[in-house]
Amino acid sequence: MEHLIATPIGEIVAPYTRSVNHSILTCSPYFVELAVNEICRSHPSIIVLDTLSPGCLLIQAPVSFDQLTRPFREHLPIYLHHLFPIQKTVSLDISSVKQAIEKLMSQHPTATIQARILPDMVNGADAVAMPPFNEVVQFFQRWEGPSPAVTGKILSVAIARQHTKWRVFMGVSWANQNISPYAGGVRPYKVQMPNRAGYKLLEALTDFGIRLREGDHALDLGAAPGAWTMVLRQRGLKVTAVAPTEMYPNLLDDPMVMYRGMTAENYLPQAEGPFDVITNDMRMDAQDSSRLMVQYAKLLRPDGLAIVTLKLRQPNMRRLMDHSFRILRQAYKIMQVRQLVSNRQEVCLFLRPKIE
Numbered sequence: 001m002e003h004l005i006a007t008p009i010g011e012i013v014a015p016y017t018r019s020v021n022h023s024i025l026t027c028s029p030y031f032v033e034l035a036v037n038e039i040c041r042s043h044p045s046i047i048v049l050d051t052l053s054p055g056c057l058l059i060q061a062p063v064s065f066d067q068l069t070r071p072f073r074e075h076l077p078i079y080l081h082h083l084f085p086i087q088k089t090v091s092l093d094i095s096s097v098k099q100a101i102e103k104l105m106s107q108h109p110t111a112t113i114q115a116r117i118l119p120d121m122v123n124g125a126d127a128v129a130m131p132p133f134n135e136v137v138q139f140f141q142r143w144e145g146p147s148p149a150v151t152g153k154i155l156s157v158a159i160a161r162q163h164t165k166w167r168v169f170m171g172v173s174w175a176n177q178n179i180s181p182y183a184g185g186v187r188p189y190k191v192q193m194p195n196r197a198g199y200k201l202l203e204a205l206t207d208f209g210i211r212l213r214e215g216d217h218a219l220d221l222g223a224a225p226g227a228w229t230m231v232l233r234q235r236g237l238k239v240t241a242v243a244p245t246e247m248y249p250n251l252l253d254d255p256m257v258m259y260r261g262m263t264a265e266n267y268l269p270q271a272e273g274p275f276d277v278i279t280n281d282m283r284m285d286a287q288d289s290s291r292l293m294v295q296y297a298k299l300l301r302p303d304g305l306a307i308v309t310l311k312l313r314q315p316n317m318r319r320l321m322d323h324s325f326r327i328l329r330q331a332y333k334i335m336q337v338r339q340l341v342s343n344r345q346e347v348c349l350f351l352r353p354k355i356e
Contacts, residue, residue, distance in 0.1 A: 020060050022049070023068065024158055024169060026082040026184045029054035030345045034318060035079035042071040052160040053118035056184075058086075058169075069177045076207055078347070079339045081185030084156035084178055085171035092159065092166035094135040100170060101139075104155055108172045111153040114183035115140040118160040136168070154178065185341045191234070194248065197281055198227035200342040204307055205231075207338050208350040212237055212277065219275040219299070221264040221292075222282030226251045233257065237277065242267045264292055273299030278306040286310040286320050290327040297331035297353055306332065306351040313345065321347065329354075 027035035032055060040046050043061055050058040061068050065085035072080060088104065090096040105111060140157065156178070158169045175181035182188065187206065193199050205212070212218075214236030220229045224243035229251055232239050238256040241247055244263050251257050260267050264282060278300055282289055293308055300306060308328075312320050325334060332351040339347045 020062050021065055021068070022086040023059050023061065023065060023083050023171075024052065024086060024156075025057045025059050025080065027055050027057075027079050028081070028339055028341075028343065030314075031079045031317070031339050032057070034339075035077075038077050038079050039068075043068060050162060052158070052162060055081075056118050056158070056160065058162075065171075065173060066177060069179065072179050073176060076336070076338060077179065078337050080179055081339075081341055082178055082180050082183070084154070084158075085173050086169045087171040089170070090168050092136065092168055094139065097136050097168050098139060100168070101155070101157075104170060104172055108153050108155065111155040111172055113140060113155045113157060115157040116159070116183045118158055152181075154181070156183065187341070193227055194225070194230070195227050196342055198231055200281070200309070200340060200348070201228045201231045201279070201307065203340045203342050204338065204348045204350070207340065208307070208336050208348075210305065210307070210350065216276035217274075218277040218279060219271070219273070219296070221267075221278065221280040221296070222284070223247060228279050228281055229257060232277070232279070240272065240275070264296075268292075268295055271296070271299050274301045274304075275299055276301055276304045278304070280306070280308045282309075283311060286312055286324040287327060290324040293351075294327060294331045300353050302353055302355055304353060305335075306349075306353075308349045308351060309343070309346050310349065311346050317345070 025035065025039065036048060043063060045062050047060045048057050049060050052058055069083055088100050090100050136159065152175050153172060154175050155170065155172050160167060160169065179185065180187070187203060189199060189202055191202065212232070212235040216237050218232045218237045218239045220232060220239050220241045222243055223229050223241035224245040224247050226241065226247040229239045229241045229247065233254060233256060240258045240260060241251065242260045242262065242264050244261060247259055252259055278296055280289060280293060289308065289310060293306065310321065310324050328334060328351065331354055333354055335350040335352055337347055337349050
């Protein structure tokens with residue numbers, strides 16, 4: 001039996017002669033190789049046909065889209081953010097787009113359209129000002145509805161430059177097949193956060209399925225300027241916020257926030273535990289941060305939890321993660337790892353204390 005072999009990113013491969021399916025995979029631009037390896041572990045015959053945009057790949061698989069995504073439905077992958085099938089590809093021409101969309105919507109009248117323009121690796125965002133984009137985007141805006149429920153059908157649309165031509169890729173799938181029910185995995189939030197870090201914790205709580213308990217005591221390491229402390233307070237926790245720089249003024253005025261103006265290393269000998277939750281989004285080398293978390297484990301209640309961001313650097317991210325995981329396993333069970341959409345060169349971990 002003939003087998004396909006995954007090829008280097010960006011290499012164009014001739015179409016497979018047997019029946020195949022094409023999809024668009026979205027991941028962080030910093031973790032493309034790891035994302036491809038992740039999906040290839042479940043499906044070794046996948047081929048990367050093209051890079052449409054940083055972190056957006058055109059892939060080919062000799063299995064159905066349902067089979068392609070099945071391994072990731074019960075347990076979220078680490079690096080993959082979003083997948084959708086390609087059932088129709090047309091040029092960036094309003095009449096072609098209208099005809100294709102209307103045909104797909106007639107076949108799937110309950111589907112919600114999710115349309116996005118993938119950043120142009122050649123001209124950047126300037127290309128979006130071209131007249132064809134204006135017409136096509138206005139057309140999509142008439143169709144788009146509210147964010148779909150996880151049980152709904154989605155007509156995913158991606159506008160991308162492939163080689164020298166702009167193309168519109170389309171496909172219909174169930175929301176729970178796409179890894180995320182949101183376009184590109186980017187979840188909309190009704191709560192406004194003062195910076196990206198706040199959305200990072202919101203995303204981590206959702207992806208890890210964590211429900212924080214009102215009245216619990218949280219320790220927020222490296223808390224300044226305070227986005228994670230803000231999220232914890234919104235969930236009704238009292239927070240000990242540790243940081244050598246100042247927090248947002250409204251948090252300093254909050255009687256349920258105990259601010260400790262020092263580094264996490266200096267706070268450790270005088271920490272007033274135990275804590276129900278420990279969070280750590282410190283700008284610290286991943287291995288040093290992991291060692292510090294092991295020291296703080298003795299202050300975490302047996303039924304407590306920790307959420308940690310590990311800051312990574314090129315080119316040895318996988319090795320850094322493996323080493324950091326080995327350190328953390330001295331004191332914790334690693335429940336889940338996720339490279340969040342809100343992350344950059346980092347991953348988030350959900351930890352439970354290891355009970356001897």
